[in-house]
Amino acid sequence: MDSVERLLEIMQRLRDPERGCPWDRAQDWRSIVPHTLEEAYEVAEAIENGDFDSLRDELGDLLFQVVYYCQFAREEGRFDFDDVVEGICEKLVRRHPHVFGDERVEDAKSQSLAWEAHKRREREARGSGLLDGVARTLPALSRARKLQQRAAAVGFDWQDIDPVFAKLHEEIDELKEALEQGGPQEAVEEELGDLLFVCVNLARHAGVDPERALRQANRKFERRFAHVERRLREQGREPSATPLPVMDALWDEAKEREKKR
Template structure:
């Protein structure tokens, strides 16, 4: 292993990152790092991935560089923890990834050809499905349930669609949205209201899927836009010597429209 006395002695490579993790988890390293397990690090890895996605969507290259490093560090931790348990090492991970993606690109590494990207995508899904068939008893098996709910719903729906369980066109989904909305508005019991609201959201996700929209990303962008406009409203109120919290809803609506028209 590299001499750990300074950061310059850890090479600028994935192996260097693994060396850093090994040192941090050694007796000469950090007690907290030594205590971590794959499971204990999982929530932090998920948080880092969200931060990475946020930096990509904001097109902030400084944040992107940092967040890519954070995610890579977590991957190095996971590999090193697995290695200490004799499960697999870095070479195994890279070999598995390379083998998988060579297999999934027969149009590049074999003699297959496709007329369109849509046909290529269908073939990709077919190859992916065949890889997983041995691990699944049912069509919806193997979908992680701990991912964001909207993403989970969209993946469930896509998997069901590939099995032939889907509306023929978007009109059917729109009709289902109206049906679910009516059911929600006519519920009196709180538990029923929660269930019907969930059904409505699930159907809206289907509507987005039919439009080839990443629903999770769409809502995330809507959240970002709302934050931006809300902050701009507060700034505009300050510029007008107004206390935002004390304004009437009509005055706040006027601020909102002003900000919206200026963006």
């Protein structure tokens, strides 16, 4: 028995109606979705931390989620793990004719364009629109980037980054106007959404993953604020009772320390 077969057998044992685990038997398609998302994020975090010991474990946890869904499908007579593996194998071969067929591509960019073209033809064959199939459960920044990439693949995009900056300033002005007018909160929310969407466009044209950029910014904020808290503790102070100028000075201190590293 190989390791994959062993994992599939363990999953079946866990779901056994009589002798299985009560918690695992109680799960269904929807109940484990939050766990799947959590495991995917933990994989991403291990990669960003360069923690490959953790990554091995996290990839196992994520694989277990795939096996879980396949077990549900098997119990309902829909498909099984082998069907899933066979499906992705066929898709990869179909979408890489330059590897498994006679097509030729010049570089990674050309291959990416060819990949999107194959996907687009598959969607058209199903009668799907260009933006159909972009999961609504994706994080908003990632989904915005994906939507923009789909549109850009057919030429609906700015040619360079300069007009994106112009659009960014336009959206900032519209947000300011909505705030100054004191209109309904929905109007402010709409303008802020437009601004964030343009920021994703800016990131895309700069070759930056907006999700990763924001995660890095979050970490930087956490790191610097932790420095502020630590310095305040050394002074016997509480953040809530400390004037903002004092905390700002400690924040600047944290920035300077980072520059010297």
